[in-house]
Amino acid sequence: MSLLKALHAQGQAVWLDFVARGFVEKGDLARLVADDGVRGVTSNPAIFEKAIGGSSEYDDAIRAALSDGDRSVVDLYEALAIADIQKAADVLRPVYDATGGADGYVSLEVSPYLALDTEATVAEARRLWADVARPNLMVKVPGTAPGVPAVRTLIGEGINVNVTLLFARRVYEEVADAYMAGLEDLAAKGGDVSKVASVASFFVSRIDSAVDAQLEAKAAAATDPAEKARIEELLGEIAIANAKLAYRSYEQMIVGARWKALAAKGARPQRLLWASTGTKNKAYSDVLYVDELIGPDTVNTVPPATLDAFRDHGTPAATLQRGVDEAEAALAALDRLGISLDAVTDQLVTEGVQLFADAADKLLGAVAQKRAEVLGDRINAQAIALPRDLAEAVAKETERWRAGGLIRRLWARDASVWTGADEAKWLGWLTGTVEGRAKLSDYQAFAADVKASGFTDVLLLGMGGSSLGPEVLAEVFGPQPGFPKLRILDSTDPAQVRATEAAVKLATTLVIVSSKSGSTTEPNVMLAYFFDRLKKTVGDKAGSHVVAVTDPGSSLEKVATRDGFRKIFHGEPTIGGRYSVLSPFGLVPAAAAGIDVEAFLDSADVMVHACGPDVPPAANPGVQLGLVLGLAAKAGRDKMTMLASPALADFGAWTEQLVAESTGKNGKAIIPVDGEPLGSVVCYGKDRIFVDLRLASDAASPHDAEIKALEHAGHPVVRITLRDRAAIAQEFFRFEIATAVAGAVMGINPFDQPDVEASKIKTRELTAAFEATGKLPPETPVASSGSFDVFTDPKNAEALRAAGAGADPASWLKAHLARVKPGDYVALLAYVARNPAHIGTLQAMRLAVRAHKTVATCVGFGPRFLHSTGQAYKGGPDTGVVLQITADDHPDLAIPGQTASFGIVKAAQARGDFGVLSERGRRALRIHIKTDVGAGLSALAAAVEQALS
Numbered sequence: 001m002s003l004l005k006a007l008h009a010q011g012q013a014v015w016l017d018f019v020a021r022g023f024v025e026k027g028d029l030a031r032l033v034a035d036d037g038v039r040g041v042t043s044n045p046a047i048f049e050k051a052i053g054g055s056s057e058y059d060d061a062i063r064a065a066l067s068d069g070d071r072s073v074v075d076l077y078e079a080l081a082i083a084d085i086q087k088a089a090d091v092l093r094p095v096y097d098a099t100g101g102a103d104g105y106v107s108l109e110v111s112p113y114l115a116l117d118t119e120a121t122v123a124e125a126r127r128l129w130a131d132v133a134r135p136n137l138m139v140k141v142p143g144t145a146p147g148v149p150a151v152r153t154l155i156g157e158g159i160n161v162n163v164t165l166l167f168a169r170r171v172y173e174e175v176a177d178a179y180m181a182g183l184e185d186l187a188a189k190g191g192d193v194s195k196v197a198s199v200a201s202f203f204v205s206r207i208d209s210a211v212d213a214q215l216e217a218k219a220a221a222a223t224d225p226a227e228k229a230r231i232e233e234l235l236g237e238i239a240i241a242n243a244k245l246a247y248r249s250y251e252q253m254i255v256g257a258r259w260k261a262l263a264a265k266g267a268r269p270q271r272l273l274w275a276s277t278g279t280k281n282k283a284y285s286d287v288l289y290v291d292e293l294i295g296p297d298t299v300n301t302v303p304p305a306t307l308d309a310f311r312d313h314g315t316p317a318a319t320l321q322r323g324v325d326e327a328e329a330a331l332a333a334l335d336r337l338g339i340s341l342d343a344v345t346d347q348l349v350t351e352g353v354q355l356f357a358d359a360a361d362k363l364l365g366a367v368a369q370k371r372a373e374v375l376g377d378r379i380n381a382q383a384i385a386l387p388r389d390l391a392e393a394v395a396k397e398t399e400r401w402r403a404g405g406l407i408r409r410l411w412a413r414d415a416s417v418w419t420g421a422d423e424a425k426w427l428g429w430l431t432g433t434v435e436g437r438a439k440l441s442d443y444q445a446f447a448a449d450v451k452a453s454g455f456t457d458v459l460l461l462g463m464g465g466s467s468l469g470p471e472v473l474a475e476v477f478g479p480q481p482g483f484p485k486l487r488i489l490d491s492t493d494p495a496q497v498r499a500t501e502a503a504v505k506l507a508t509t510l511v512i513v514s515s516k517s518g519s520t521t522e523p524n525v526m527l528a529y530f531f532d533r534l535k536k537t538v539g540d541k542a543g544s545h546v547v548a549v550t551d552p553g554s555s556l557e558k559v560a561t562r563d564g565f566r567k568i569f570h571g572e573p574t575i576g577g578r579y580s581v582l583s584p585f586g587l588v589p590a591a592a593a594g595i596d597v598e599a600f601l602d603s604a605d606v607m608v609h610a611c612g613p614d615v616p617p618a619a620n621p622g623v624q625l626g627l628v629l630g631l632a633a634k635a636g637r638d639k640m641t642m643l644a645s646p647a648l649a650d651f652g653a654w655t656e657q658l659v660a661e662s663t664g665k666n667g668k669a670i671i672p673v674d675g676e677p678l679g680s681v682v683c684y685g686k687d688r689i690f691v692d693l694r695l696a697s698d699a700a701s702p703h704d705a706e707i708k709a710l711e712h713a714g715h716p717v718v719r720i721t722l723r724d725r726a727a728i729a730q731e732f733f734r735f736e737i738a739t740a741v742a743g744a745v746m747g748i749n750p751f752d753q754p755d756v757e758a759s760k761i762k763t764r765e766l767t768a769a770f771e772a773t774g775k776l777p778p779e780t781p782v783a784s785s786g787s788f789d790v791f792t793d794p795k796n797a798e799a800l801r802a803a804g805a806g807a808d809p810a811s812w813l814k815a816h817l818a819r820v821k822p823g824d825y826v827a828l829l830a831y832v833a834r835n836p837a838h839i840g841t842l843q844a845m846r847l848a849v850r851a852h853k854t855v856a857t858c859v860g861f862g863p864r865f866l867h868s869t870g871q872a873y874k875g876g877p878d879t880g881v882v883l884q885i886t887a888d889d890h891p892d893l894a895i896p897g898q899t900a901s902f903g904i905v906k907a908a909q910a911r912g913d914f915g916v917l918s919e920r921g922r923r924a925l926r927i928h929i930k931t932d933v934g935a936g937l938s939a940l941a942a943a944v945e946q947a948l949s
């Protein structure tokens with residue numbers, strides 16, 4: 001007979017502390033059950049980590065699970081673990097049946113991340129119990145302070161529990177009490193207590209490892225040989241002594257009246273299960289923690305090597321009830337030496353939780369890796385090349401994020417990840433795709449309605465978060481067959497408003513007015529204008545040509561109701577504008593333009609899953625990107641330079657807002673540099689980080705050599721590859737997570753925009769003055785020519801005069817640009833129509849600046865950039881050198897129902913913005929074009945070139 005079977009004769013059940021797919025499937029477990037009388041199985045995160053992470057046994061199952069769609073990493077893991085546990089439970093089912101439920105159990109542990117959360121532990125245990133759906137399952141719950149009440153609740157519901165991570169007898173006694181209380185609860189509800197089983201897993205060898213280390217230190221310090229010998233006598237004794245005394249507690253409990261009352265109802269005792277019984281110290285017998293702990297009504301769960309060793313040379317004699325007095329004496333001696341067993345066991349619980357969390361991190365990281373491999377190009381690739389210093393900083397921060405569970409805390413909406421302000425209120429975007437799916441049929445019905453109604457154009461009026469995402473969708477997806485063409489208007493420039501009007505057929509245009517707050521000036525004046533035009537074109541049907549997207553209860557909603565808009569879609573108040581593209585603010589225009597919303601959400605979810613709370617930082621692409629961006633910024637590489645395949649070029653403008661508005665505050669910022677043509681290494685200072693977004697079909701881009709050269713020159717480079725345009729959906733989420741993470745690294749609140757407000761206030765003051773007086777407050781140029789007036793504030797004027805600025809605008813430009821130094825950026829902020837000709841001239845201007853100054857250059861069109869990069873220019877570090885460009889609007893354009901025209905609103909916006917820059921002491925100069933705008937811009941470009949040379 002197997003020596004292991006002989007243990008059973010002593011009243012002890014041997015369980016196996018191991019599980020793995022092949023091991024169960026190939027019949028190895030069944031053989032141990034048959035040949036060695038193994039009567040149960042335990043698993044834990046470390047065991048699954050070895051099984052799943054350390055082998056390719058599960059790869060086919062992962063492939064199969066992903067064949068019909070994507071799944072989150074934790075779902076994938078759980079499906080694998082649950083299948084293994086079910087299979088093992090089925091192998092042990094005959095033991096369970098034959099023993100009438102006394103034995104034949106398999107344990108599955110709740111997530112170690114929940115070890116300190118009673119409610120979450122209970123909820124997860126219930127879910128696992130239901131999902132595994134085997135009567136011989138034991139759900140493992142840690143015996144932490146929050147775990148103990150969970151034990152009572154679960155037992156009270158008739159769920160079998162293995163209470164794990166027990167080291168201290170005091171805690172074991174609390175657990176035994178919780179078990180009895182749970183049974184009492186169950187009985188009180190009329191439940192059958194005989195159907196519930198539990199074990200209390202008392203960890204053994206880890207105690208010796210911890211105590212022996214202290215004993216050895218004391219022995220080494222002892223000068224008296226007798227004292228030294230007394231200390232050494234305790235080596236390898238304490239864990240077993242502690243276990244024996246725990247067993248004595250069990251024996252006392254079992255004879256008490258309380259237990260007897262439960263036993264009379266058929267309750268089974270909660271057996272002590274010896275865990276951590278593999279020998280760690282090679283100097284000890286490899287069966288030490290089996291031989292010494294054999295006694296009635298106990299379980300020993302042993303790892304395979306210990307099982308083999310005991311089968312070979314174990315001694316199946318009753319030992320547990322022997323030497324109890326000596327055990328007491330050993331513990332007393334330990335105490336006299338000043339070693340606190342309580343302190344050791346407390347520490348072991350903390351470490352035990354952390355060790356299982358570490359194992360879970362490793363395990364989930366491995367599953368994430370396998371998922372990514374199976375998904376192949378279904379998930380956009382991200383390759384990060386960093387100089388050594390930055391790579392080391394990222395590795396260190398990655399570990400800090402892992403050990404601190406920071407990505408889980410981020411997803412749990414814990415504001416302390418950032419500044420502890422109101423961040424938790426702004427994290428609705430994390431689950432935006434879930435809500436999107438819930439409303440999928442609304443979007444689909446809306447798309448069908450738009451299609452059936454024969455609209456030729458969809459014109460979206462909105463700013464910043466309400467316009468930049470839809471613009472990416474319009475440009476990247478392009479027109480969809482059978483659907484109207486989506487256009488965006490995010491300007492108060494009269495020429496641009498007119499050009500947009502001319503580009504659409506109003507009679508067949510659907511206007512989407514998007515404003516979260518409903519109170520933003522631009523969408524309101526644009527709506528006033530187009531609603532008036534619609535009324536003139538389609539009369540009473542104007543309302544049926546307009547759809548509003550706005551937060552519930554906004555003033556825009558009231559207007560929409562009053563004017564009988566075709567539809568009102570509500571935004572989610574916990575999603576800020578720049579994080580809203582995967583919410584109705586992106587999905588409504590997407591649906592109207594015929595983009596398949598379901599496919600769009602599916603694609604986005606691939607990245608949502610990849611960046612989930614369950615994906616450890618090292619394997620989490622959003623976290624990695626965020627750490628890189630945040631740490632690069634902290635190290636002075638704060639100019640995030642966006643490069644993109646032509647088809648994806650518009651994504652940069654969306655990223656600009658997200659990153660600049662989120663991180664640009666409190667004197668800190670990641671300054672996005674979008675649309676700056678790629679140059680050779682000599683064009684760049686040491687303040688850059690490059691992000692290259694490209695379509696797989698552009699893999700052999702002519703830019704490759706330049707990008708490689710940048711990498712070799714020590715610039716950080718992030719390469720992101722999309723298999724097709726539709727995969728852009730993933731990038732929205734990747735960058736949202738990355739921005740949130742970068743904000744945490746930088747110690748700012750990435751969800752507010754304090755400095756945007758400041759210029760809005762100034763603009764309102766100016767427009768109020770206009771309403772009252774019929775003109776904007778007068779201003780005096782510091783210099784003038786036939787083509788330009790130059791304006792600035794007194795402080796800038798003084799500095800520039802001191803640097804040589806005189807009567808001629810060119811001298812002001814020269815003095816202003818002479819202030820640019822390495823590490824600065826130059827922002828060309830033009831309040832003119834955003835059209836190809838103007839873009840071309842501004843691009844030439846920025847390239848001249850870069851060529852002469854080797855600094856980053858930004859181009860923004862007002863008022864659009866005010867809702868985007870404007871936050872960082874005002875709230876970020878004082879490294880910006882701003883050239884504001886304004887022009888007279890000939891002809892201007894009236895806003896129906898208002899005194900101020902579009903031109904006046906725009907002028908007030910420019911002056912409001914400049915006022916805040918001045919207040920913040922920024923280097924800012926305004927050039928006002930007095931001639932035709934296009935010609936004036938070209939003349940300015942020439943003047944800039946000259947000022948630089």
Ligand SMILES: O=C(CO)[C@@H](O)[C@H](O)[C@H](O)[C@H](O)COP(=O)(O)O
Pocket residue numbers: 017042043044107140162163164165201205206273275276277278301
């Ligand atoms: O199920 C249990 C205990 O309930 C076991 O799997 C338990 O977790 C293991 O015995 C221990 O984690 C192993 O500990 P160790 O050998 O790594 O010290």
Ligand SMILES: O=C[C@H](O)COP(=O)(O)O
Pocket residue numbers: 463464465466514515516517518519520523577578867
């Ligand atoms: O990014 C947001 C813009 O400032 C526009 O805000 P809104 O959607 O409330 O109009």
